[in-house]
Amino acid sequence: HVIKVETKGIESFKGSAENKTVLRIQAGENWDDFVDHAIEHGLAGVEGMAGIPGTVGAGPVQNIGAYGQELSDTFVRLEFVDYETHEIVILDKADLAFGYRDSVINRGRTGLITWVELELEHFGGLSAPISSGQIAGAFGAQMGDQLPLREVADSVKKMRATKGMLLSDNDPDSVSCGSFFTNPIVSHTFARTLPEVSPRWETLEDDGLTVKLSAAWLIENSGINKGFSLPGSKAAISSKHCLAITNRGGATAKEILQLANYVQLQVSNRFGITLVPEPNLISF
Ligand SMILES: Cc1cc2nc3c(=O)[nH]c(=O)nc-3n(C[C@H](O)[C@H](O)[C@H](O)COP(=O)(O)OP(=O)(O)OC[C@H]3O[C@@H](n4cnc5c(N)ncnc54)[C@H](O)[C@@H]3O)c2cc1C
Known part of the structure; x- marks a missing residue:
């Protein structure tokens, strides 16, 4: 059987610090639309992953990442329908045992992710500290600098397009x-x-x-x-x-x-x- 998850919705909660917000994103949300939503609300931490195709629910499976950011950097927890125990459980970062493009789910723990919580930060419209040489290079900035959120995402998408890594009917x-x-x-x-x-x-x-x-x-x-x-x-x-x-x-x-x-x-x-x-x- 194939289950196509199409649940939608993004809720926000207070984060662990004054400038942090936890977003609970339903698994069927489109990842790039979610990144756009975060940027719209001035929230940093996923802007380097703009333009990755797919759903939010698939993100933790292979711990998606690009341009110096990985989903695990901001991950808090997710809801999981465990196919082995038939129970709905909450899995946190330790449970997921994330690795590079890898997680416990990718390694064979079977079940369905229904929502994912990420904790993002407000930096007054700026990005998280840049940890990608390619982004830093594109702006003539240093690693660790913080740049306007939207501009970082736009620049990432431009770079992705030059590599054929941005879905496009014309490419x-x-x-x-x-x-x-x-x-x-x-x-x-x-x-x-x-x-x-x-x-x-x-x-x-x-x-x-x-x-x-x-x-x-x-x-x-x-x-x-x-x-x-x-x-x-x-x-x-x-x-x-x-x-x-x-x-x-x-x-x-x-x-x-x-x-x-x-x-x-x-x-x-x-x-x-x-x-x-x-x-x-x-x-x-
Ligand atoms: C042009 C292009 C560029 C890409 N660039 C990147 C990149 O920069 N970085 C990167 O990390 N990846 C990249 N990818 C890979 C892809 O975007 C990711 O793997 C993405 O997470 C796939 O999402 P999907 O919804 O299509 O999942 P699918 O491909 O449908 O599923 C992927 C896996 O996750 C499982 N899964 C999906 N949803 C759920 C759920 N709700 N619960 C449990 N399991 C689930 C599936 O069973 C499957 O094993 C790229 C792909 C393309 C085509």
Whole structure:
């Protein structure tokens, strides 16, 4: 069975400090509309995630994130219909055990999210401190600066559009599931074996032992160019960004997977890293 959650509504409550507000968002709300609502009310904490397609209820499943923000940064709790116990339970941050594009639900705890609570902050119309080099660069600002909320979201959407990561009827490169692979997290020791120019960032957990690599860079530098497709296949690498696999019209799931497997093989042969798919592959 497939359940399509279409419950709507956003309620607000007092947060844990004077300048904080908790929003309870029904799972069927569109994520980007919700981000817009938050910005409209001067609430910061999700503006870097403007333009991510999908519903609010799906957000915690893979702990959606972009441009230096993750849903888990502002997450308070959610309501969950637990398919195993048949009970309605409230799960908090510890219960969700969030990771990078991951949560306990993604790892197999089955059930339905009905609403999600996030705690956002008022900074007088400014964003949360910028934690994305790309946003800082776009504004000529420093990391940690706070910028006008709406302008940050608009700039994120512009950057997403240039990468084909903003859904648009006019952009065939947006006919994808977004990033097909997660950015690999490897030890510093392993990272030192890679070319020095390969981009790397400290991981959010920042335990000092691991770094995050750019899957897009690894793909491009394993010899796969933007727009690449296997002979006769209707699946192709986006012409704007190496990390997205697009359907050029009528591609089968098999064609998408063949291309994904080819990418994994190339990257593994060249760099010794097995890229992990971000989408859930069902029945494969
Ligand atoms: C162009 C493009 C760009 C993207 N960019 C990003 C990005 O920058 N960052 C990012 O993190 N993701 C990104 N994604 C991925 C996608 O936006 C997220 O995975 C999003 O959360 C999917 O929402 P959905 O409502 O379509 O969920 P679906 O794809 O329908 O479901 C995703 C998973 O969540 C489960 N699920 C959905 N709703 C519920 C619920 N209410 N209760 C329990 N389980 C539920 C489903 O069973 C499934 O396992 C992108 C996708 C595209 C197409």
